[in-house]
Structure formats: C-alpha cells, structure tokens
Amino acid sequence: MNETAQLPYFRTALYCRERRSIPVVRKFARKAMVEWECEKRSDDVLLCVTELATNALRHGVPPGRGFKAHIYLERIENTLRVELHDSGDGEVRPADGLPGADDEGGRGLLLVAALADKWGVEERNPLKTVWCEFALT
DSSP: OOOEEEETTEEEEEEESSTTHHHHHHHHHHHHHHHTTOOTTHHHHHHHHHHHHHHIIIIIOOTTOEEEEEEEEETTTTEEEEEEEEOOOOOOOOOSSOOOTTOSSSOHHHHHHHHSSEEEEEEOSSOEEEEEEEEOO
16 A cells, blocks of 8 residues: 555555455545544445445456545535545446345445435546545534
C-alpha cells in the first residue's frame, strides 16, 4: 500500500488484487475518518467501503493489476465521499431483484444504495470509478 495525504481532507491508497486488501482498505478509511473527526456514520461508510472493494476485486480488477481508493471530506457541504477505481471492464449495477436466501452474492450494491445518500459509477476506458457519498449533518 502506498498512502499519501495530498490535501488536508483527501487520502488515496493503492491496493493489490488480493483478499487481504479488503480489511486494509477499511482501516485506511477508518483512519482518515478518525483523523478528520467525522466518525458519525462510520459503520455505514465502512460497510460500503467493504462492499465496493470486494466488488472491485471480484468483478473489476484484472489479474496482475490493483485498485485505488480515494476518500474525501468536503467540510463546506459536510459530505464524505468514497471512491474505488479499478481498470476492469465489468458492468456495475445492482442485482435484478433481491437475491435468494442461499445466494452467496448480489447484495453489495443493494447495501450501498440503502446506506449511502448517493452512489454511482463513472466509466472511462479502461477505468471505472464506483463512488458513494454520505451527508455528515
């Protein structure tokens, strides 16, 4: 991981395409929120970070590549934004309908849509960014 602080309320980090990156990206987000004293919705934010990172690994990051996480705090609007960037071409959309009780996947973006105030996808070839925002007021 290569973590940098480019602005007081902006952090970015790079992660390898491996399962152990998931708790590391959660720790990255938690650390930023603690440093910025904006832990009000930390449970929601961290669950969404986990879901977006998991989706990046499972569906977005080609073998031999990694993904990037950005977290921003906009103090004027009091909004926290999380972005996961990957270089895959996988389509990002919530599952059609609710997954069955025995289904192992299909809930991630449904959780993000339910917990975040806004979320979306910005697609650029060869990258895509899946993001979510949280009002902290």
